[in-house]
Amino acid sequence: xxxxxxxxxxxxxxxxxxxxxxxxxxxxxxxxxxxxxxxxxxxxxxxxxxxxxxxxxxxxxxxxxxxxxxxxxxxxxxxxxxxxxxxxxxxxxxxxxxxxxxxxxxxxxxxxxxxxxxxxxxxxxxxxxxxxxxxxxxxxxxxxxxxxxxxxxxxxxxxxxxxxxxxxxxxxxxxxxxxxxxxxxxxxxxxxxxxxxxxxxxxxxxxxxxxxxxxxxxxxxxxxxxxxxxxxxxxxxxxxxxxxxxxxxxxxxxxxxxxxxxxxxxxxxxxxxxxxxxxxxxxxxxxxxxxxxxxxxxxxxxxxxxxxxxxxxxxxxxxxxxxxxxxxxxxxxxxxxxxxxxxxxxxxxxxxxxxxxxxxxxxxxxxxxxxxxxxxxxxxxxxxx
Amino acid sequence: xxxxxxxxxxxxxxxxxxxxxxxxxxxxxxxxxxxxxxxxxxxxxxxxxxxxxxxxxxxxxxxxxxxxxxxxxxxxxxxxxxxxxxxxxxxxxxxxxxxxxxxxxxxxxxxxxxxxxxxxxxxxxxxxxxxxxxxxxx
Numbered sequence: 001x002x003x004x005x006x007x008x009x010x011x012x013x014x015x016x017x018x019x020x021x022x023x024x025x026x027x028x029x030x031x032x033x034x035x036x037x038x039x040x041x042x043x044x045x046x047x048x049x050x051x052x053x054x055x056x057x058x059x060x061x062x063x064x065x066x067x068x069x070x071x072x073x074x075x076x077x078x079x080x081x082x083x084x085x086x087x088x089x090x091x092x093x094x095x096x097x098x099x100x101x102x103x104x105x106x107x108x109x110x111x112x113x114x115x116x117x118x119x120x121x122x123x124x125x126x127x128x129x130x131x132x133x134x135x136x137x138x139x140x141x142x143x144x145x146x147x148x149x150x151x152x153x154x155x156x157x158x159x160x161x162x163x164x165x166x167x168x169x170x171x172x173x174x175x176x177x178x179x180x181x182x183x184x185x186x187x188x189x190x191x192x193x194x195x196x197x198x199x200x201x202x203x204x205x206x207x208x209x210x211x212x213x214x215x216x217x218x219x220x221x222x223x224x225x226x227x228x229x230x231x232x233x234x235x236x237x238x239x240x241x242x243x244x245x246x247x248x249x250x251x252x253x254x255x256x257x258x259x260x261x262x263x264x265x266x267x268x269x270x271x272x273x274x275x276x277x278x279x280x281x282x283x284x285x286x287x288x289x290x291x292x293x294x295x296x297x298x299x300x301x302x303x304x305x306x307x308x309x310x311x312x313x314x315x316x317x318x319x320x321x322x323x324x325x326x327x328x329x330x331x332x333x334x335x336x337x338x339x340x341x342x343x344x345x346x347x348x349x350x351x352x353x354x355x356x357x358x359x360x361x362x363x364x365x366x367x368x369x370x371x372x373x374x375x376x377x378x379x380x381x382x383x384x385x
Numbered sequence: 386x387x388x389x390x391x392x393x394x395x396x397x398x399x400x401x402x403x404x405x406x407x408x409x410x411x412x413x414x415x416x417x418x419x420x421x422x423x424x425x426x427x428x429x430x431x432x433x434x435x436x437x438x439x440x441x442x443x444x445x446x447x448x449x450x451x452x453x454x455x456x457x458x459x460x461x462x463x464x465x466x467x468x469x470x471x472x473x474x475x476x477x478x479x480x481x482x483x484x485x486x487x488x489x490x491x492x493x494x495x496x497x498x499x500x501x502x503x504x505x506x507x508x509x510x511x512x513x514x515x516x517x518x519x520x521x522x523x
């Protein structure tokens with residue numbers, strides 16, 4: 001019970017750590033994204049951290065909240081907006097999130113990798129109060145993917161501050177929070193309950209089928225959705241924050257960020273922070289010997305490219321007769337987003353073109369990223385009329 | 386938004402919702418799991434039994450004792466077992482299964498998953514569906 005309460009409190013403090021994003025007219029989803037990015041960067045830069053050292057930002061954020069709330073009492077527009085909202089069309093989205101939550105909390109959508117390394121690394125980092133590079137580059141730990149970006153394990157470590165043991169159920173439940181916040185971002189951006197419900201039902205289903213609870217996909221999905229929403233809203237600062245989060249969450253997040261910057265961003269204000277964070281992480285990993293400890297068995301093979309494309313085409317069905325792609329194709333119009341999705345698919349075909357790729361283990365999880373890009377091609381058309 | 390687009394969105398939303406419910410039911414429906422992996426993966430019963438065994442080890446073995454987790458009939462998975470051990474034994478010191486090999490610094494305890502440990506230096510002190518906990522006696 002105590003472990004669960006600590007996880008909840010520390011997760012709520014992530015919102016406070018991101019309160020500085022208020023200057024960009026942010027919403028709660030953005031606070032959470034900004035909080036995660038802030039804490040992850042703090043934990044990497046600090047080296048060995050202390051609980052109180054990391055607490056400074058969340059506490060400052062809470063004080064800021066309190067001051068801002070006192071000032072806001074003169075203006076109640078946000079409250080009015082909420083109370084005027086018609087809740088009935090939100091029910092399908094809430095239902096999708098409920099089904100996802102029940103499945104996750106029944107331990108029926110847990111990733112094996114959560115037990116192998118996402119949760120394990122988080123617990124280790126918290127125990128050592130540092131991003132433990134010595135532990136990561138130990139040859140015995142190569143199966144734990146030392147080169148993976150550290151945001152999710154660092155988030156788990158944050159929730160453990162002062163304790164020896166991770167709340168494994170709480171960490172698993174964070175998948176629900178990530179999907180809920182992504183749905184909220186879609187709802188706020190499109191102002192369409194239909195799109196929010198479609199997004200929630202589709203990605204709840206895919207998250208269950210791909211057993212992603214506890215690993216980094218839900219966090220990556222959240223950052224990707226937020227970045228694309230912010231780009232549509234022409235909010236460069238929030239897009240940059242979300243792309244920083246994607247870069248620090250998974251290697252695919254870095255590829256996503258590069259594609260988005262090249263095809264959709266095009267403004268230096270969007271590109272600079274995520275590229276700086278990506279460069280910083282790669283330098284950190286390189287200087288600490290984390291890149292060298294990658295498994296050498298998976299070298300690119302040109303001869304595997306065509307089989308890789310064929311198998312990828314098969315995996316794209318999601319075991320659902322290609323229904324997610326068909327549904328979005330019926331609505332899609334933004335060629336930029338379709339091009340971005342195709343670019344990501346090309347990256348996947350290349351990355352899986354190797355003798356021991358085991359595409360069947362992971363491709364459908366990774367395919368959620370091009371699907372998100374494709375999904376936004378439908379939203380664009382709607383907004384442009 | 387046009388009526389046609391609304392129809393497409395809501396039709397697929399309802400279809401995906403129905404498929405989600407089906408998926409949840411196929412995975413055993415709503416339950417109160419004993420471990421984080423009780424209803425996931427290819428062999429959930431075995432995974433659950435193994436995690437319960439490790440939980441027992443985490444609660445009963447002395448803090449900082451050296452513990453190896455090993456599948457005696459699946460040594461190919463030593464690296465995976467070490468990763469799991471680091472996570473599930475937060476108060477003990479997980480060591481690689483190679484510590485059991487000749488010339489290695491033998492651990493104080495071994496958690497043997499799925500099969501008995503055939504090593505004369507160890508005696509079983511606990512047995513469960515997922516395997517056993519063994520203590521070094523020689």
